[in-house]
Amino acid sequence: MSSHAQDVAARAVGLSKTYGTGDTQVHALSSVSADFARGEFTAIMGPSGSGKSTLMHCLAGLDSASSGSVLIGDTELTTLSDKQMTQLRRDRIGFVFQAFNLVPTLTALENITLPLDIAGRKADPTWLNSVLTKLGLGDRLDHRPGELSGGQQQRVACARALAGQPEIIFGDEPTGNLDSKSSGEVLSILRAAVDEFNQTVVIVTHDPRAAAYADRVVFLADGKIVDELREPTADSVLDRMKRLDAPQAVVNVEAGA
Numbered sequence: 001m002s003s004h005a006q007d008v009a010a011r012a013v014g015l016s017k018t019y020g021t022g023d024t025q026v027h028a029l030s031s032v033s034a035d036f037a038r039g040e041f042t043a044i045m046g047p048s049g050s051g052k053s054t055l056m057h058c059l060a061g062l063d064s065a066s067s068g069s070v071l072i073g074d075t076e077l078t079t080l081s082d083k084q085m086t087q088l089r090r091d092r093i094g095f096v097f098q099a100f101n102l103v104p105t106l107t108a109l110e111n112i113t114l115p116l117d118i119a120g121r122k123a124d125p126t127w128l129n130s131v132l133t134k135l136g137l138g139d140r141l142d143h144r145p146g147e148l149s150g151g152q153q154q155r156v157a158c159a160r161a162l163a164g165q166p167e168i169i170f171g172d173e174p175t176g177n178l179d180s181k182s183s184g185e186v187l188s189i190l191r192a193a194v195d196e197f198n199q200t201v202v203i204v205t206h207d208p209r210a211a212a213y214a215d216r217v218v219f220l221a222d223g224k225i226v227d228e229l230r231e232p233t234a235d236s237v238l239d240r241m242k243r244l245d246a247p248q249a250v251v252n253v254e255a256g257a
């Protein structure tokens, strides 16, 4: 299937988010429109404070926008009641956070199936098996999070996000707390989720090497999408990021700094 023929897993339309009022007002997002195609891995990048987390939280229904709309599949989030929103997050969205957020008293496997257990759903056994195989934890599935490395814990968190076959998985700096080897393991799982399980993944990251695992990188600056890169490499991402910071460099040069 060509990328044009793919349908859209999530969509932001004219999304704006303003914090505060008057002099202290911050436009975290200014009329952002973006599509996230099904079966694609997107990385959101940009300088600190550019609105990455705000965009992801609005897309994932964890925060509400000041104006504009978000669609998950065909569902417009602003039309949902709190209860419907909770159900949508539970049934249709997977999350991977920077802090792994595993329950310390449960085994890895119990953590993975916990959201399904809470929802009263059963994992599809074939699906769960392929996710667990991909995870490569072997007999450590019986271990508690405290007995696993950071990378292993985050792989468990990825499997937890995947277990319910959500329509889209959001990761807010999922490798932010990991060394480069563990980051690679976690990103490989997310990559495999897209390539082998046809999932849709959107992550926020500061790391060009992490972004290089994605199919597409979306660059934010000052609450706006300013650039996009397909088939990124760590070098091409780094190059774009330098250019994003360039206006400041030009000002410095002009000022004789």
Ligand SMILES: Nc1ncnc2c1ncn2[C@@H]1O[C@H](COP(=O)(O)OP(=O)(O)OP(=O)(O)O)[C@@H](O)[C@H]1O
Residues within 6 Å of the ligand: 019, 020, 026, 027, 028, 046, 047, 048, 049, 050, 051, 052, 053, 054, 055
């Ligand atoms: N709850 C809040 N109240 C007021 N301002 C906020 C709030 N949350 C975020 N902001 C502001 O909105 C802007 C965008 O923040 P956001 O966290 O989305 O940026 P980011 O690109 O994810 O940053 P970082 O890379 O540092 O995590 C920033 O200027 C931030 O200070």
